[in-house]
Amino acid sequence: MDSATDSAPRREARAWSWAVLDTPIGPLLLAATELGLAQVVFHADDRRAAASVAHLTRRLGAAPGEECRAPLEEAIRQLEAYFAGTLREFALPLDWSLITGFNRRVLRELAAHVPYGTVVGYQDLADRVHEPGAARAVGVAMGSNPLPVVVPCHRVVESGGGIGGFGGGLETKRRLLALEGVLPQPLF
Known part of the structure; x- marks a missing residue:
């Protein structure tokens, strides 16, 4: 990629x-x-x-x-x-x-090292780009992702187990994670 x-x-x-x-x-x-x-x-x-x-x-x-x-x-x-x-x-x-700077670094790390069917926490992604304490900034980077789905910002979740936010809407994020087997498919 x-x-x-x-x-x-x-x-x-x-x-x-x-x-x-x-x-x-x-x-x-x-x-x-x-x-x-x-x-x-x-x-x-x-x-x-x-x-x-x-x-x-x-x-x-x-x-x-x-x-x-x-x-x-x-x-x-x-x-x-x-x-x-x-x-x-x-x-x-x-x-x-x-996309430039920190946001580009975070998105490139996400694209290269968070494979299909897995998730990563905002803080873990901040640590991976050597910016401890930048979990909120990672959230901003996800929100500015010009290439969602292909650069899989839907795979970034809260460290405590919550789904987190998503620029495409939480239902879209749930459906993408379900497609990848991370969440169960919706009942309806």
């Missing part, structure tokens, strides 16, 4: 594309640049998708186009396999340019 995008965010306009994928947790907007998948947005109904595209147009410095379809096609294929229960580890090029 690593890519050559560790340098500071680029300032020049970049070509990018987007698509909306219907999933068991609702529509996801996927955006990719030539470097890889750059953003996943939950609950991407028409209004949210339009707002996300406008925001990404400002951040990436260009309107979306057709130039970057290949990263999207592979991301769609892998996400469909994940939701079908046949994929446990994403192997996608990622464009990390929408």
